[in-house]
Amino acid sequence: MARAAPAAAQPAADGAPHGTPPRPALPNVSREELLKFYREMLLIRRFEEKAGQLYGMGLIGGFCHLYIGQEAVVVGLESVAEDGDKRITSYRDHGHMLACGMDPKGVMAELTGRAGGYSKGKGGSMHMFSREKHFYGGHGIVGAQVPIGAGLAFADKYLGRDRVTFTYFGDGAANQGQVYETYNMAQLWQLPVIFVIENNQYAMGTSVKRSTMSPSFWERGAAYGIPGEEVDGMDVLKVREAGARAVAHCRSGKGPYILEVKTYRYRGHSMSDPAKYRTREEVQKMREERDPIEQVRSLLLTGNHATEDDLKAVDREIRDIVNEAAEFSQKSPEPDPSELWTDVVA
Ligand SMILES: Cc1ncc(C[n+]2csc(CCOP(=O)(O)OP(=O)(O)O)c2C)c(N)n1
Ligand SMILES: [Mg+2]
Numbered sequence: 464m465a466r467a468a469p470a471a472a473q474p475a476a477d478g479a480p481h482g483t484p485p486r487p488a489l490p491n492v493s494r495e496e497l498l499k500f501y502r503e504m505l506l507i508r509r510f511e512e513k514a515g516q517l518y519g520m521g522l523i524g525g526f527c528h529l530y531i532g533q534e535a536v537v538v539g540l541e542s543v544a545e546d547g548d549k550r551i552t553s554y555r556d557h558g559h560m561l562a563c564g565m566d567p568k569g570v571m572a573e574l575t576g577r578a579g580g581y582s583k584g585k586g587g588s589m590h591m592f593s594r595e596k597h598f599y600g601g602h603g604i605v606g607a608q609v610p611i612g613a614g615l616a617f618a619d620k621y622l623g624r625d626r627v628t629f630t631y632f633g634d635g636a637a638n639q640g641q642v643y644e645t646y647n648m649a650q651l652w653q654l655p656v657i658f659v660i661e662n663n664q665y666a667m668g669t670s671v672k673r674s675t676m677s678p679s680f681w682e683r684g685a686a687y688g689i690p691g692e693e694v695d696g697m698d699v700l701k702v703r704e705a706g707a708r709a710v711a712h713c714r715s716g717k718g719p720y721i722l723e724v725k726t727y728r729y730r731g732h733s734m735s736d737p738a739k740y741r742t743r744e745e746v747q748k749m750r751e752e753r754d755p756i757e758q759v760r761s762l763l764l765t766g767n768h769a770t771e772d773d774l775k776a777v778d779r780e781i782r783d784i785v786n787e788a789a790e791f792s793q794k795s796p797e798p799d800p801s802e803l804w805t806d807v808v809a
Contacts, residue, residue, distance in 0.1 A: 489762065489766060489768065490700060490762075491700070491704075492700055492703075494763070494768045494769070496542070497759055497762060497763055497768065498763065498769060498773075498777070499542075500535075500538055500539075500542070500699045500700075500759055501756065501759045501760060501763065501774070501777060502777050502780075502781065503534075503538045503541075503561075503562060504534040504535060504538050504699065504755060504756045504759065505756055505777065505778065505781045506561055506567070506781050506784065506785070507530060507531075507534045507537070507538070507557070507558040507561050507562065508531060508534060508756060509781050509782060509785045510557060510561060510567055510570075510571070510785050510788065511529045511530055511531045511557060511558070511730075512531070513571070513785050513786075513788070513789050514527060514529065514557065514571065514574055515527075515529060515730070515734070517571075517574065517575065517789060517792070518734050522575050522792075522793065523574045523575055523576075523588070524576065524587075525587050525588065526554060526587070526588055526589055526603070526733055526734075527574065527588045527733060527734045528553075528554050528555040528556075528588065528589075528732065528733045528734075529555075529557070529728070529730045529734075530555055530556075530557055530558035530559075530728070531728065531729045531730050532663070532726065532727045532728045532729035532730070532749070532750075532754075532755075533555075533558065533661060533663060533696065533726045533727070533728055534558060534699075534755055534756065535696055535697055535698060535699035535702055535726070535755035536558075536631075536659070536661055536696045536702055536724045536726050537558045537559050537562040537631075538562050538699055538702075539699045539700070539701070539702025539703040539705075539706055540629055540657075540659065540702060540703075540706040540722075541562040541563055542703050542706070543703060543706040543707045543709075543710050544563070544627070544629065544710075545626075545627075547597065547624065547626045548597065548626050548627045548628070548629065549597040549598075549599060549612075549615045549616075549619075549626065549627075549628040549629065550563055550597065550598055550599070550628070550629040550630075550631070551598075551599040551600060551602070551608045551611060551612045551615065551628065551629070551630055551631070552600070552601070552602070552608060552630075552631035552632070553589075553602055553603075553605065553608060553631065553632060553633060553636065554588065554589035554601070554602065554603045555633075555661075555728075556588070556589065556591065556600070556601045557570060557574075557588070559598065559631065560581075560591060560593070560596075560598055560601075563593075563596045563597070563598055564596050565581065565591075565593050565596050565598060567784055567785065567787075567788040568787065568788045568791040568792070569581045570591065570788070571788040571789055571791065571792035572584070572788075572791055572792040572795045573586060573587060573588070573591050574587065574588055574792065575792040575793060575795075576797065576798070577792060577793075577795035577796060577797060577798070578795055578796050578797065578798045578799070578802075579791060579792075579795030579796075580792075580795070581593060583798055583802060583805075583806070584795075584797065584798040584802075585798060585802060585806065586601070589601055589602070589603040590603070599611065599612075599615060605633070605635060605636045605639065606632060606636040606639040606641050606642060607641075608630060608631070608632060609630055609632050609636065609639075609641060609642050609645045609658070610641055610644070610645045612628050612629075612630025612645075612656055612658075613628075613630065613645045613648060613649045613654055613656050613719075615628045615630075615656075616628040616630075616649070616654040616655050616656035616719075617652065617654055619655060620652070620653070620654055620655060625714060626655065627655045627656070627657060627710055627713045627714060628655065628656045628657070629657050629659055630656055630657065630658050630659065631659045631661055632658070632659070632660060632661070633660070633661055633662070633663065633666060634660060634661075634662040634663065634664065634665075634666060634671050634674075634675075634680065635665075635666020635667070635669065635674070636666075637660050637662075637680045637683075638674060638675060642658075643683070643686075643687075646658070646683075646684060646686075646687045646689055646719070647687055649687075649689070649718065649719040650687045650688055650689050650718055650719055652718075653716065653717070653718035653719075654718060654719055655713040655714065655716075655718070655719075656713070656719045657706075657709045657710070657713060657719070657720050657721075657722060658684075658689075658691075658719060658720070658721045658722070659722050659724060660680045660681065660721065660722065660723045660724065661696070661724055661726055662680060662696075662723055662724060662725050662726065663726045663727055663728045664725075664727060665728070665732065665740070665741070667732045667736070668732065668736070668739070668740040669740070670740065670741070679693065679723070680721075680723045681693055681721045681722070681723035683721075684719075684721040689718070689719050689720065689721055690712065690720055690721070691720055691721025691722060691723065692705055692708070692721075692722065692723070693723045693724075693725060694722055694723065694724045694725065695725060696724035696725050696726035696727075696755075697725075697726060697727070697749075697753040697754070697755045697758070698755065698758060699755055699758075699759060702724060705722055705724075706722070708720075709722055727746075727749045727753070729746055729749070729750060760774060
């Protein structure tokens with residue numbers, strides 16, 4: 464949407480500096496939406512950096528898989544989700560929780576194993592849930608969330624609820640048999656599920672090139688008649704566009720849809736990854752040329768839709784939120800020993 468320069472001496476309603484030249488049009492997005500994407504992606508980035516620090520300090524134990532680099536995927540897709548839509552993912556789940564509106568304090572406190580965490584400090588990084596936000600985990604078994612995601616969509620269809628389930632999984636998981644059993648049933652029953660393959664090009668230390676004969680994951684849906692597409696996952700606007708197509712398909716009762724989102728993780732697989740399977744230059748090149756946050760930042764600044772000061776204010780706001788979460792995650796008490804006997808399914 465193109466925006467004209469504000470008239471002289473009039474306050475700029477959109478916060479733009481006075482007397483600035485007419486702004487070039489933004490590609491099919493408003494300034495407010497773009498700032499929201501910037502803010503949401505930055506929250507994930509800074510939260511994950513802080514989690515990495517706390518892990519290094521020994522305050523977080525066990526497994527911890529960071530999402531840094533992949534922020535545009537979940538932020539773009541959450542922008543097309545509606546109230547009541549569901550999401551489920553793997554162990555690389557902090558970004559998904561923040562993007563669907565879960566409280567950073569509760570997520571960080573779960574990472575540090577405290578009573579104020581989403582699973583009362585008993586689940587840790589890979590095992591968090593929120594009924595309120597329809598976030599169904601957090602799954603440590605690779606691919607396990609895929610049939611469960613279809614099951615959530617089955618429940619919605621069975622109960623006549625016009626809802627969509629976003630089922631996220633990785634390129635490694637995408638080679639599993641249970642994924643194709645799920646595709647078969649999802650298409651047979653026309654379930655409203657979006658299969659989001661977050662193709663970050665590695666499964667632990669194994670690159671896609673070394674693990675698959677048919678690297679175009681989305682095309683595999685054709686065997687079951689499921690449509691889909693490949694998406695540039697470093698560009699939040701492209702993700703949003705493709706997400707809107709997928710959601711429209713599902714909501715119109717046409718069954719599942721596959722989005723293969725090409726993305727990249729900057730950090731190791733988990734906190735204990737020596738990263739010997741790729742070069743520093745490969746990571747550096749991605750950061751410098753394709754970073755999803757920098758792309759939005761540059762779109763805002765070059766188009767004069769925001770000033771450096773506007774963005775600094777957002778940066779400060781996010782730092783405060785993340786610092787508060789980190790503080791809470793250390794002040795919240797450890798779970799009481801009596802909690803050993805609660806929430807046990809047996
Ligand atoms: C059934 C199963 N097999 C193996 C593992 C060990 N494992 C954990 S993560 C992972 C790689 C998965 O890669 P991908 O699906 O691409 O997701 P990413 O980590 O890249 O997000 C493996 C093999 C596991 N957790 N579960
Ligand atoms: Mg992967």
